[in-house]
Amino acid sequence: MTRKIFTNTRERWRQQTVNSAFAKLRKLLPTHPPDKKLSKNETLRLAMRYINFLVKVLGEQSLQQTGVAAPGNILGLFPPEPHLPDRTLLGDYQVSSPGPSHHIP
Helix, strand or coil, X not given: CHHHHHHHHHHHHHHHHXXXXXXXXXXXXCECCCCCCCCHHHHHHHHHHHHHHXXXXXXXXXXXXXXXXXXXXXXXXXXXXCCCCCCECCCCCCCCCCCCCCCCC
């Protein structure tokens, strides 16, 4: 009986820890509306898309600053996810290059 109580307590603590981690991750992801609570699956898929988006933005900035193309998806882990419902601000993101009149420090 004591072992069962201990196991249940440990599992409850583990589940609370996982839920807390997902809550923290949700706060870092852009969504529309901002207070939209995503499922765990949606949170993970959006996190992968957001990481790829940020990598692409950094790659574009690197190209603009150095003139040398940065490697593609440097993580190589997250292929595009076409099945994710568009509840995000990322949608069909485009990273545009500034024209010759723009200066990037």
